[in-house]
Amino acid sequence: MPEPSSGQDVAELLAAAQVSLGRHHKVLQALGRVFTDAGHSIYLVGGSVRDALLGRLDTDLDFTTDARPEQMKPLLAGWADALWDTGIEFGTLGVGKDGDRLEITTFRADSYDHVTRHPEVRFGDNLADDLVRRDFTVNAMAVRLDPEQPGGLGEFLDPLGGLAALQARTLDTPAEPEVSFTDDPLRMLRAARFAAQLGFTVSPRVRQALTEMAPQLSRISVERVAAELDKTLLGADPVAGVDLMVQTGLGGIVLPEVGAMRMAIDEHHQHKDVYQHSLTVLRQAIDLETDGPDLVLRWAALLHDIGKPATRRHEPDGGVSFHHHEVVGAKMTRKRMRALKYSKQMVDDVSQLVYLHLRFHGYGEGRWTDSAVRRYVTDAGPLLSRLHKLVRADCTTRNKRRAARLQANYDDLEHRIAELAAKEDLARVRPDIDGNEIMTLLGIPPGPAVGQAWNHLKEVRLDRGPLSHDEAVEELLRWWNEQR
Known part of the structure; x- marks a missing residue:
């Protein structure tokens, strides 16, 4: 893959790509041979090129080709270990080969009706038209497969400045963002997802378009919205994605309860910024994960205080109270997640964690009886380990003594639970x-x-x-x- 430009950063990116793609050289060379021998061109494209440059490529590889679906199928039938044609009406074939999963799509030149997000599928005749219809420039780079070249890789093609955007860690659209997002409003949520997954920021014109066009997300099915929200929360830095949604108004369409936590605070009624507190709790919950990203825990951390705006009261002494916000918050969580069509189990788990997250705070007021400890464990059920993490993450005070006291109290509670569990089956009362x-x-x-x-x-x-x-x-x- 020849170097497209100079500079140390570019050299580092290309070196990472060479290492990532080198692990797949056999399948790249063989696939290139299948298509070039038949007179077709084929390119590694999109997220696969981006991830190769970032050194994070996995076994899922995306390709685009001038071959039509009816031409691809006989070409691949004898070569592939497995073949899936469920996406053939969109020009896509899935291929399993030597442990890699390949997705090969005919050049596309779709048009949109701007009412739904469903395109009128039209196959294109060249790579340039295919690249310009993609969501962001960092996903609009391609590498030609050439079986005669080392590693099976030929020319690197970057007509839309994707490499420069990758260097700058910036998301920009190939066409005007208003055109791109009108074609497919789901791309606006993808911007938040890439901010969370890759640590990218959005260009000024993309941010402006997100802010102005957020209402168009109503064209997207709730199932697709939920899928993007999950990918955002499972990213390396979900706070970046959530905050981008809230700041641009996307969150007001898909998760209005989160943005609503940005309550006005006046000089006479001081309390924590509930929104920023919730983002901190999300970060701290992630730090406590032990077996990889935990979607249930992350949702619960983000939503645990959404009941506070509805329960805020200014007390006569100048203080502020949020009585029963965990009860209200659990109901709001259930309503929102049902609207997004999550599974019953997911809705139950997240809303139960929101409901229980405050119960521990009565522990420091006096040593709980064994009965209270049993009820805590029984009500948490299989969510107990997540509840432990959520409660610990919910400590965001800057007062070091208070923070230490809260953590010590919870240490003591966990010790009490262990002691009782040694005597009786607490997991199944x-x-x-x-x-x-x-x-x-x-x-x-x-x-x-x-x-x-x-x-x-x-x-x-x-x-x-x-x-x-x-x-x-x-x-x-x-x-x-x-x-x-």
């Missing part, structure tokens, strides 16, 4: 008598009374810990007699 035995002992058929008895015994179990069988029977009969 259940009554000491099951439903069948309840029906036998009380002589009742299945029905609501069985559930009521079961729930009473569970409450007793939480309060008193494990009971012997005789104690459980005695408690059941005592309760039943009271009910009657």
Whole structure:
């Protein structure tokens, strides 16, 4: 891949690309041979070139070619280990080869109706038209595959200044941003995603277009919006992406509750900037992750205080209160995530963490009983480890003594949990008598009374810990007699 320009930064980028692409030289050379022998040209393109230059290329490789789909399929059928044609109507074939996953698409020259984001698919005749229709210049670079060259790579093509934008870590559009974003408003959310994933900033004209055109996001399906939000939150620096959305107004369309945390603070009623606090909590929660990015934890960290604007009260003494903001926030979280069509499990998990995040703060006011510790663990259930991280991340005070005290209190709570877990199965607190035995002992058929008895015994179990069988029977009969 010949050097397109000079300079130390460019040399470093190209060296990173050579290393990244060198790992794939066999498949690049062989794929280039398949197409050139058939009289076609094929190019590594888009995010694959960008990621190669950044030294972060994985096993997913994107290509574009002048070959039409009906020409590609017979060419690849005998060469590929696996072939997927689910995207063939858009000119795309998926290929599995030697552990790499390749996506090969015919040159595109689509047009848009500017009502939906669905293009009228038209195949193009040249690479230049294909590149100019892409979202950002950093994704509009290409490398021709040439099986006669070392590593199977030929000419580097950068007609739109993508390499310079990559050096500057700037997102700009190949065409006017108003045209690009009108064609496909989802590209505006991609700007936030790339800010989070790659640490890029947006050019002034792109920022202006984002601000002016944010309402056009309403053309995008909520499923696609949610997918971009997830990719943003899973990035290396999701705060950068979230803040770009909020500052430009994109967040007001897709996550209005987050921007609403930027509450006005006057000199008489001081409290933390809830929005900046939430971004700090998100950063600190990420620092506590132990097994890679945790989407549930990150969502909970971002949304944990969204109930504060609705519950803010100015107290007579000049203070500010947010009573029950965790309850309100959990309801708001559930409503927003349902609107974005997240799975029931995802909605339940994130909203439950928001609901529980404040409970620990009663721990420092007096040593909890074993019953309170059991209830904390039981209510958290499988979310307990995430709740530990969220509560610790929620400490953003600059008062070092208070911060140390909060962390020490939580250390103590975790120690209490471990002590109780050593004595009893805290992960599965259940009554000491099951439903069948309840029906036998009380002589009742299945029905609501069985559930009521079961729930009473569970409450007793939480309060008193494990009971012997005789104690459980005695408690059941005592309760039943009271009910009657």
